[in-house]
Amino acid sequence: MNWDRLLAMAGKEVIQIRRDARSIAIVIAMPLIMMLAFGYGVSFDTKHIPVYVFDMEGSQQSQDFLKRFQSSIYFNVVKAVDNYPDLIRAIDGGRCQIGIVIPPDFSNNLNTGKTVRIQALVDGTDSNSANLGMSYSRAVVQAYSQQLQLQWLQRQGRTNIQPLVAVDARTWFNENLESMSTIVPGVVALVMAVVGTFLTSLTIAREWERGTMEQLISTPVTPLEIMFGKLVPYMAIGLFDTCVCAAMGAWWFGVPFRGHLSVFFLGSIMFLTVVLSMGYLFSVVAKTQLAASQISLIATFLPAFLLSGFMYPIDQMPAVIRVITHIVPARYYMAILRNVFLKGTSIILMWQDFAALAIFAAVLGFAATRVFKKRLD
């Protein structure tokens, strides 16, 4: 390996990136846009579920009950209607997800000690939020009846009433159970999987497409010098992008960063080696920029999105899929990043993730050195 030639390749690549608007867009705009889109767009928290109410009774008590929904952050009482068809139309039109109907005998039954039945119409198209909506409404109703019972018992002269069993739950690492805290480190991994592969997927293909490759392979430059000359600038850019994304996660989205920076950098460099080599491989094989960028999007985005534990917890997946997730490098980087952001445990406890990344980096890096030939045939 000749350093001058390697530097010549790297220097040329840097000038090309700097002067090519599309490269700049991929380097700067793509990570920022993806961070914002996923940071804000993907949320597993269901809050402010739109609710319509139809109070058939309209008494003080029924209104009192409905205030419970209004004051909960999980619900947003959009409108009160005074007939059934309006409520149905609101659900059909997607203007609300839950319709609460209070029967005309609400306070009457309540005062005479009979069980009161409230109707809740739930839009089940999105089963996840429907489920959440139902359990939230149950919780609201339960709290309300508990309070009524307490009041009733107090009127009976009993004081100092305690619930029989209580869970004293304390959540670690993500104290407020904000899904943002889980998502953001995942988004950083997702963004870098896509951007990292994308960055290098164009470099070799561009030389083939523009016709500069034929010239280049007629010179004494070696395949290794071409590869490192191309990967070194992108490693620097990749690390810069990772830092930008992580900084956005910590300062913009307010996710805590509890781990050590060295662990963060080690994991990031290893993961970048994996994705940059992967992009380079795609670029060598595809020979056109379009094909290379499409392959890299499909090969990185979907697995990193679906199979890395970003969207769905890996231990909840069917056994076959769970096995497949082992060949998704983003899975390990995502685990490392979540750890670095939220837990800040020592690197030794993450040795499996690091070992897996090291294996990927070695295999793909080696493959990248082998696959490129200085030949047209």
Add this chain to the structure above:
Amino acid sequence: MTELPNVIESRELTKSFPGILAVDHLNFSVRKGEVFGLVGPDGAGKTTTMRMLAGVLTPDSGGAIVSGFDIVKAPESAKHRISYMPQRFGLYEELTVDENIRFYAQIFGVKAAERDIRSTQLLDAAGMGEFRNRLAGKLSGGMKQKVGLVCALIHAPDLLLLDEPTNGVDPVSRRDFWRILYSLLDQGVTILTTTSYLDEAERCHRIALLHEGRMLFCDTPARLKENMPGAVLSVVTGNPRGISELLDGHDGISSMMIVGDGLHLVVKDASRMISELHSIITSATVPFDSIEQVTPTVEDLFVEAVKGNTKGNEK
């Protein structure tokens, strides 16, 4: 030409692609310090030959010694000493002229001081001195080729392989280009070029006529013309097509070619044919200005040679 060691020795060089035998057992040698032209129509195998000699394509069989290195056994070894300019030259469009030169100089390990001297000399010779800081992508076709040549020459190669270097280049740039090439000969550089411009072939010391992957002739343009069987008659006329139809299949005419001012005919017996043609064309009342014997051009040579060979080779 004195006997100097050959810079290229092609021995039975062969390459085929699916459905086509691109280069068919090609034997030729290029002497040190000469301009050697591979001439032939598109698809004759010129580019494939060039690529194999440049070490970017592997021959199926046969081989060649280029600058003392075997292109089959050691394809990378000759690359330090030669320079190859493909048809689509490898200028990086986002880089300026100077940056492109610097890149290739670095790749070939040229020292900065030497690079600066050489690049100034070469750019001035190419009339490109004032365009040093222009992006290569913003140059015209002729300028690109000249800058390409400067990049190719920055490491002072022994051998220059040029694939259709003046394709699509304006006449002025073409003249510049050839002037630079000739000036290289003083420095002992050997040049192998391909061209489909047959007038350009006349500028080469020796040419090889390629057709369907085979070599038809190889000699100096002058000797090839001397040894051409038959003579070339030029019929100057405004209606070459009419006359060519009239004479089609006529005994004694072995080939016909429409040229700028009329028609070129290759005939066996020039003096007899001139009078015969006079009477035929006059009686058919097709207007013409003159019929006379002319020195064959490389083009005449080529058309005649291809005609004879294509028939013999039809598969």
